[in-house]
Amino acid sequence: xxxxxxxxxxxxxxxxxxxxxxxxxxxxxxxxxxxxxxxxxxxxxxxxxxxxxxxxxxxxxxxxxxxxxxxxxxxxxxxxxxxxxxxxxxxxxxxxxxxxxxxxxxxxxxxxxxxxxxxxxxxxxxxxxxxxxxxxxxxxxxxxxxxxxxxxxxxxxxxxxxxxxxxxxx
Amino acid sequence: xxxxxxxxxxxxxxxxxxxxxxxxxxxxxxxxxxxxxxxxxxxxxxxxxxxxxxxxxxxxxxxxxxxxxxxxxxxxxxxxxxxxxxxxxxxxxxxxxxxxx
Numbered sequence: 001x002x003x004x005x006x007x008x009x010x011x012x013x014x015x016x017x018x019x020x021x022x023x024x025x026x027x028x029x030x031x032x033x034x035x036x037x038x039x040x041x042x043x044x045x046x047x048x049x050x051x052x053x054x055x056x057x058x059x060x061x062x063x064x065x066x067x068x069x070x071x072x073x074x075x076x077x078x079x080x081x082x083x084x085x086x087x088x089x090x091x092x093x094x095x096x097x098x099x100x101x102x103x104x105x106x107x108x109x110x111x112x113x114x115x116x117x118x119x120x121x122x123x124x125x126x127x128x129x130x131x132x133x134x135x136x137x138x139x140x141x142x143x144x145x146x147x148x149x150x151x152x153x154x155x156x157x158x159x160x161x162x163x164x165x166x167x168x169x170x
Numbered sequence: 171x172x173x174x175x176x177x178x179x180x181x182x183x184x185x186x187x188x189x190x191x192x193x194x195x196x197x198x199x200x201x202x203x204x205x206x207x208x209x210x211x212x213x214x215x216x217x218x219x220x221x222x223x224x225x226x227x228x229x230x231x232x233x234x235x236x237x238x239x240x241x242x243x244x245x246x247x248x249x250x251x252x253x254x255x256x257x258x259x260x261x262x263x264x265x266x267x268x269x270x271x
Contacts, residue, residue, distance in 0.1 A: 002173060003171050003172055003173050006173045006177075006178075007171065010177075010181045013181075013185060014181070014184055014185060014188065017185050017188040017189065017192075017208050018188055020192065020201070020204060020205075020208065021188060021191060021192035021195065021196065021201075021205070026198055026200045026201055029201050029204060030200075030204060033204050033207065033208065036185075036208065036211075037211065040211055040214070040215070043181075043215060043218075044214075044215075044218055044233075046173065047173075047178070047215075047218045047219055047221075047222045048222055049218045049221065049222070049230050049233070051230065052214075052218060052230050052233050052234070055233075055234060055237060056214075056237075059237045059241065060207075060211065060237065060240070063241065064207065064240060064241055064244050067244055067245070067248060068200065068203070068204060068244065068248070071200065071248045071251065071252060072200055074252070075200070075251070075252065075255050075261060087195065094194075095191065095194050095195055098190065098194075099187040099190055099191045102183060102186065102187050102190070103183065103184070103187055106179065106180065106183040107180070107183075110176045110179060110180055113175075113176055115174040115175075115176045115177070116174055116175070117172035117173065117174055118172075118173055118174065118175060118178075118219075118222050118223055119222075119223065119225060121222060121225070122225060125222075125225070125227060126221075126227055126230055130227050131227060131230055131231060131234070134227055134228060134230075134231045135231055135234070138228070139228070139231050142231075142235060146235050146238045146239070147238075149238060149239065149242050150238055150241065150242055152242075153241070153242030153243075153245045153246050154245070156245075156246050156249065157245040157246055157248075157249040160246070160249035160250055160252075160253050161249050161252065161253070
């Protein structure tokens with residue numbers, strides 16, 4: 001069951017990513033990315049991370065992608081002119097070599113390792129209670145710092161988005 | 171067929187490479203931002219896989235941190251994009267190269 005979920009959702013996530021890159025329209029690309037993220041939630045579930053799987057759907061496939069779709073529809077629904085052009089021929093090696101290098105490196109490293117099944121997860125592994133204990137215990141400082149990151153991002157987005165430069169503090 | 175750590179890492183690497191290729195190939199800044207999100211997501215898979223392998227849920231905490239970083243990145247990136255669009259009326263990276271010239 002676990003292996004079935006992992007292989008199905010992993011393949012679907014890869015498909016979603018590839019289709020996102022191949023689509024010309026940004027809206028359709030965003031929808032394929034939502035598909036990939038929902039499949040990623042399935043992969044997380046297969047890796048016995050139920051809380052992370054739920055947060056993946058809520059935060060990534062929900063909040064972040066809605067933000068993307070909102071901006072895409074606000075700016076430029078149709079296809080850009082530049083997307084209709086094909087890449088010039090001398091560009092192709094520059095595009096193909098870095099990904100191939102990564103794949104060869106990772107593949108070479110992985111082929112030298114024994115492929116053992118993942119150990120079974122202990123009871124309550126990845127459940128909200130365990131995550132909460134870690135988040136508000138061992139990683140409390142990181143938790144507080146990430147909240148500051150989000151606050152700064154909020155203020156930054158607000159500052160960038162204001163049309164007139166009339167900020168309340170200036 | 172069993173799920174091994176190697177498979178998880180291979181899947182994450184493949185998805186990372188898809189995002190990386192898309193970032194280079196696509197000309198639309200919005201889609202380039204989406205490719206960054208896909209790359210961040212592939213890193214989350216690695217965190218979850220090692221978390222399971224080592225039986226320690228700390229990796230899940232860092233996946234949640236990564237969600238927050240991705241959200242912040244999307245918010246700032248899209249705000250910058252809207253501002254660029256207001257000034258230049260385009261989101262095509264080939265048009266936005268005044269720093270390069």
